[in-house]
Amino acid sequence: MAFGPHLLLAILEGLVTSAVLALTALGLSLVFGVMRVVNVAHGEFFMLGAVLAWAVATTVGASPASGFAAALVIAPLIVGVVALLAERLVLRRVNYDPEATIVATIGLLYILQQLALTFYGADARPVPPPFNLRISLPWFGYSAYKLSIIATSAALLLLSWLVLTRTRAGLIMRATQYDRETAQAFGIPVGRVYATVFAIGAMLAAIAAVLIVPISQAHYLMGQDPLLLSFAVVIIGGLGSLRGTVVAALLIGISDGVISMFFSPTLAKLIATLAVAMVLVFRPQGLFGKVAR
Amino acid sequence: MSPLPEMSPLLETRALSRDFGGLRAVDRVDFSVDPGEIRAIIGPNGAGKTTFVSLVCGRLAPSSGTIIFDGADITALPAHRRVRLGIAYTFQITSVYAQLSVFDNVALAVQRTLADGRSQDPSRGRLRTGVTEALERVGLAGRASLPAGQLAYGHQRLLEVAMGLALKPRLMILDEPTQGLGGGEIENFVALAREIAANATVLLIEHNMDVVMQLADRITVLEAGRVLAEGTPDAIRANEAVQRAYLGGGA
């Protein structure tokens, strides 16, 4: 394949990565932004979504489409419940203290990961995609399902933006993010907002995982890369900025795709990690974020 | 009667300004203090008093202007270097090490003045003497082993002063030192302040007008980030603009 088509392929692959990454990172960004806590176990919610998708799809034997549809609904819901439990039992108890939350979510990471290892096993297992169309481009055929991921993600991001900016729930979330004490004074049930946001954040990661699992298989260690890349997106894109999250996801997803294809995945990740560190050191508000109050 | 020799000021600011976004908290302030003076800085809340002294001691960087200490331009000097030049600041909101003992709090200040402070064991002579001396001046020697967080608020304020003293400063900045103190404590503080002034120049931010009138050689009045008036206590008391802005309402 010539260079041009090769590049196009890399970009398409990168767009798919960006689509999934944007959703995952949005989940992390919401939690980080509203609750001011870092959820180191965020990648494990992603993994859990994928693993549960496999479980649901295999149980609902009927057809790949119905299995997938069921998984898309059920897996995120279960992950949301797990997140709620974690929030109630642990995060609330340490009063969302930044350091304690980090340590606690590290613990949660290991628990979720190792439970997946115990009950799901160490194998990587595929989930059949809901449909198998291929779109014929002049140089190569491309999976229509992958393109549908991009579309779905874009739709969900648009929906999130509408909810955040146009609905009362979104307003409450933004108010709590901006000033917790004042929000409380205005009668906003901050505890419930936090629980909801934490659950939604986890569910977004789970949905992203369900979308990607027909392409890459479900494996108990698959949460590590999404965690790293989500961090990169949130930090480079800047907190409190949906636009920043999308732009950074595009940037990181596509460059990850291009560098991985033309050089090596390890190099791509190496560049991403150093970029995150440098941004934090020299421009902590990222590209579009507002400086913390 | 021969004229007094011209004293060069210990501290001088020229067109010192500080902006916070759109707000100009300190607005082109020209200010100078002579060695050995007790200068009170008064003004309504939000006048920029704490911001101004924070610029002087280095906690904040100025947006523009210069600061000159003992003839040298210290505008670009970081805070910790200014402390070592002889500027000490006691915090408006008490900032002692709550988990450490009163002794250890002051020891940190004394340690700094004992050259590098590398291997100073608390039982060594000079450190212990320095700490005891500072604590005795403020009257806290009996509470040396208590955790600082357990002291009454008024005593914590005194501990702040002790830490400042232990630095053996040339310019001592006291930011609302009597806030939260009761009547007798305030009297003790006034005596203490006079003692301090015997060895150092004092910048005193205060809302308590009695204390100001008792202690100040001169008073600078700030309002909305600018110097409204400056002069002796009597002159300030008689100044109409000051009365309107501040004194008239009762401090």
Place this chain on the structure above:
Amino acid sequence: MKAGARLYALHGAVIAVLLALNFLLPAYHHGLMARILVLATFAMGYNLTFGYGGLLSLGHAMFFAAGLYGAGLSIQHLGFGVPEAFLAALACGALLALVVGVLALRTTGVAFMIVTLMFSQAVHLAIIYFSAFTGGDQGLMLRPQQRRVETVLGTLNLTDPNTRYLVALALFTVVLFLMLALVRSGFGRVLVAIRENEERTRMLGYDTFSGRLAALVVSGTVCAAAGAAYGILFGYVGANFASVQYSILPLLWVLLGGAATTLGPLFGTVFMYYVVDIASGYTSAYMLVVGVVLILLVLFFRKGLLGTVRERWLRWLP
């Protein structure tokens, strides 16, 4: 100096017990303890940054790896002897800590945690990327001949279990007393002051950035020493020691034993290493225990073993 003498005696007693164990422990536990002693040294290095410095770093694996690979690669590719390799490892650790510190210490709190994590991940990825040189995921095995030291008293064979244990104990002892002296010194007091109230400390005339940087460099060098010892004594240099797991383990050991205590790291490492060792006999998901212990610690037992002891009974414990 009664207080000081008492402390040194206490620490000396601990060393004496560890020395006695060399002769009393059965072979399996003897080998385990040798590893634990080196890892406890790693934990002590971490404790300096986290416990006394108050900085949550998730990147100390990179310093351990700097020592591990600094020694391993210089033995394998440059033909260094053990002492020179050890010194090379220390230099690597110190240099890396200096570079990372100058950048990372411009941030605090959560940002610092992420920056250290990122740098550590970068080191890990670099080790994998340059696998032709480092052995990548598989790592390098050091041959027995490379793990001997010629001294005036004869050849010191570091593959011998007895020698290994004593060398590990020697390293541990040196670092333990170094830490004890450090935390009781003026520098140690300033470090704690910076942790408790950085701005106040700055306004007392201390250069807090340099203080933190110095502490990080010492911390990184100690961790590198542990890494070098681990590679030389046990003969294996591998990339997993640079993974995030080896940044989380010292955090766990120090939290459990008691952050900002001199002996806490030892107790934490011993306890947790045995717990994981026993758990791995039952299941391959033994890291689950790590997760559970971390959450329990953070919910109920923030000060850890010796931290609680110090708070409730022995206030003078360093």
